[in-house]
Amino acid sequence: MAGKTEKKTFEKSLERLNAIADTLEQGNATLDESLALYEEGVGLLKSCNEALENAEKKLESIKKSEKADA
Amino acid sequence: MNTPVTLTVSQLNEYVRAVLDSTELLSDIYIKGEISNFTNHYKSGHFYFTLKDSAANLRAVMFRSYASQVPFEPENGMKITAHGRITVYEKEGVYQLYCDELIPDGVGALYLAFEQLKNKLSEEGLFDDDCKKPIPRFPQRIGIVTSPTGAAIADLMNILHRRYPLCEVELYPALVQGEGAPASLIDGLAHFDGKVDTIIIGRGGGSMEDLWCFNDERLARAVFACETPVISAVGHEVDFTICDFVSDLRAPTPSAAAELAVPDMKELKAQIADCGVRIRHSLESRFARCHERLDEIASRTAFSKPERQLEKKCEDLTNAEIDFADTWKRYCLAKRNALAQISSRLGALNPLGVLARGYAAAYKDGKAVTNASQLQTGDRLRLQFSEGQAYAVVDEIDT
Numbered sequence: 406m407a408g409k410t411e412k413k414t415f416e417k418s419l420e421r422l423n424a425i426a427d428t429l430e431q432g433n434a435t436l437d438e439s440l441a442l443y444e445e446g447v448g449l450l451k452s453c454n455e456a457l458e459n460a461e462k463k464l465e466s467i468k469k470s471e472k473a474d475a
Numbered sequence: 476m477n478t479p480v481t482l483t484v485s486q487l488n489e490y491v492r493a494v495l496d497s498t499e500l501l502s503d504i505y506i507k508g509e510i511s512n513f514t515n516h517y518k519s520g521h522f523y524f525t526l527k528d529s530a531a532n533l534r535a536v537m538f539r540s541y542a543s544q545v546p547f548e549p550e551n552g553m554k555i556t557a558h559g560r561i562t563v564y565e566k567e568g569v570y571q572l573y574c575d576e577l578i579p580d581g582v583g584a585l586y587l588a589f590e591q592l593k594n595k596l597s598e599e600g601l602f603d604d605d606c607k608k609p610i611p612r613f614p615q616r617i618g619i620v621t622s623p624t625g626a627a628i629a630d631l632m633n634i635l636h637r638r639y640p641l642c643e644v645e646l647y648p649a650l651v652q653g654e655g656a657p658a659s660l661i662d663g664l665a666h667f668d669g670k671v672d673t674i675i676i677g678r679g680g681g682s683m684e685d686l687w688c689f690n691d692e693r694l695a696r697a698v699f700a701c702e703t704p705v706i707s708a709v710g711h712e713v714d715f716t717i718c719d720f721v722s723d724l725r726a727p728t729p730s731a732a733a734e735l736a737v738p739d740m741k742e743l744k745a746q747i748a749d750c751g752v753r754i755r756h757s758l759e760s761r762f763a764r765c766h767e768r769l770d771e772i773a774s775r776t777a778f779s780k781p782e783r784q785l786e787k788k789c790e791d792l793t794n795a796e797i798d799f800a801d802t803w804k805r806y807c808l809a810k811r812n813a814l815a816q817i818s819s820r821l822g823a824l825n826p827l828g829v830l831a832r833g834y835a836a837a838y839k840d841g842k843a844v845t846n847a848s849q850l851q852t853g854d855r856l857r858l859q860f861s862e863g864q865a866y867a868v869v870d871e872i873d874t
Binding site (some may be wrong): 429 | 755758773
């Protein structure tokens with residue numbers, strides 16, 4: 406599962422998250438399915454947040470090195 | 476001996492006119508002098524002026540048909556050679572020059588030649604805007620054709636280097652005045668044509684004679700034939716030479732040429748920095764939007780209150796339990812009712828119940844007696860009461 410979410414782009418992860426929320430909110434999934442979906446969703450949220458943080462850190466370091474050059 | 480003649484004024488004037496008209500020398504003559512009192516009669520189109528030298532004046536008139544051919548503007552002070560014939564204006568008793576051609580002397584002659592060449596080349600299309608090539612915005616190599624001494628090259632080098640040091644600049648030292656100048660300039664163009672991105676040709680300010688080589692026809696054609704774009708920078712702001720007209724761009728001064736030929740590095744740096752800022756801002760707002768979307772999703776109840784999923788399942792279970800209990804209850808009730816119904820039916824059928832109401836059951840030989848005709852007098856009957864029994868003998872029968 407972890408490997409799958411790494412490959413997914415940020416945008417695809419958001420799509421999947423919305424789909425999971427839709428399914429859970431409709432309430433038609435079985436108990437086991439609901440648990441599995443919830444787990445997947447939490448995992449995706451975590452990886453998306455990490456990806457965003459990494460991007461921001463990278464931007465900061467580029468800014469810093471640019472200032473250093475100038 | 477001749478006695479003096481007496482003539483009227485008209486006769487005299489007529490006579491003088493005839494004399495002058497028949498004088499060959501005066502019928503086809505060039506007069507050199509300076510124009511003064513010049514009047515261009517707007518309505519008639521005739522020129523009226525005075526030709527003078529240091530000691531004397533001569534009235535002149537040029538009728539419209541000739542005046543309109545003069546390719547320049549005659550001015551007071553202009554030194555010219557006028558062609559025409561001398562005749563007498565009888566009415567006023569003056570002789571004057573009827574002029575049919577004005578030829579400028581010195582600078583004037585140059586100017587005339589300039590106008591004529593300009594018209595000729597213009598008609599050939601050498602000055603057409605369509606033929607002008609755009610000046611490259613970021614030239615890597617610039618060739619300059621000018622004098623190695625003088626202010627022009629110093630200014631050019633200075634400004635080019637300050638504005639855009641990226642660009643290589645090469646000088647072809649050329650003659651910029653005198654007879655050898657056109658050929659030298661043409662060599663310079665040939666030296667650079669096709670090998671640099673932009674050529675600048677020109678020189679600093681000077682008199683019309685000084686700049687004259689830039690009006691050379693061969694030079695003009697060489698500039699026109701150049702594949703590399705040519706910027707012409709000759710003399711001062713107000714001077715225009717043929718080279719200026721035919722080149723792809725005219726600069727009013729050599730300094731201006733440098734500014735037109737290359738961009739300003741400071742401006743470029745500012746533009747790049749500006750791009751950097753815009754890119755950063757757009758990235759930052761992109762990130763912000765991603766955050767928003769992520770937060771939006773995370774706040775959906777499926778993720779923020781996941782226990783609701785379980786709560787729902789619990790509720791389903793509870794409802795199922797209640798349903799099940801209800802159904803079971805109803806089922807038992809139904810069965811109980813059925814049982815009760817049968818019980819009461821059965822109860823109703825209990826023979827002992829009848830006996831309790833005072834009836835007795837009569838048995839003969841162990842069988843129940845239902846009809847009196849079954850009996851004979853003297854039969855022995857057993858009588859069953861609600862409680863206990865007795866024996867009786869039939870006494871009488873009534874059917």
